[in-house]
Amino acid sequence: MKETLLSCPVCSHKHLRAFGEATDFTVSNEKFSLTECVNCGFVFTNPRPNSESIGPYYESEEYVSHTSTKKGLIFSLYHAVRSFTLGRKARFVSRFMSGTNLLDVGCGTGDFLSEMQKRGWNVKGIEPAETARLLAKRKGLDVYPQDFLFHGFNNQSFDAITLWHVLEHVHDLEHTIRTLYKLLKPDGILLIAVPNRDSLDAKHYGFHWAAWDVPRHLYHFRAKDVIKLMVDQGFKWEKTAVMPFDSFYVSLLSEKYIHGRYRYFQAFFVGLRSLISAWTGKDLGSSQQYVFRKPRA
């Protein structure tokens, strides 16, 4: 079943217009329409499969982020880079927070949680995909299904909550952000990483840009969209930073979607240009991470 949004998820404005059409290159090859808010310029997948019917669009060998399979060069590369970036992510979170309780929403197989546990954090995770959740549990981690986010924890339980490439997948955006706010302790931090459709690689690849990733990506954020969403719910924006490896990975996938094969050389240069453009402040990166803080009462 598909559902159609009649107002903008960021500013609630009802004046919407067509933005274009993106293709699901990973699973279904179906085309999905994108809608733009006339008021704030936010772009979202619309209509979209509702939360009950989106499951099959995640069922793909190629949807690597939720599994631990290591097959072929691209997967090996992805996993090698991921191991490296885990340490980077952990250090990034620790720069802003030295607390003890961390919740990772959409934790997949729990690699980031394990890394944080090693560094002395008390960790819990939420993961809707059963296979990934069971793998995480097998590592001895406390990982719960999605419903648990809304009913399973006491208010003000966490010093830090992280969502690595998760917010763009969440159907009930407002309810989710409100819940995250409640679950954080005052002065706690919320870290959100999402793709940025204003990046150089996004402009370069147009509707072949891999991070449109419809219909799994319901929202196509720019920095101002993420910040407005969070600030409207009471968070204080503290920091935006580029995620350097995403520009290469997304460019490589985008090359595949246009040319039918991984053109490593071309992808490397687009990724590099995107990164330089982000580092020099011209554009923001392919993916960005944002740090928000819940104000003290």
Ligand SMILES: [Zn+2]
């Ligand atoms: Zn809007």
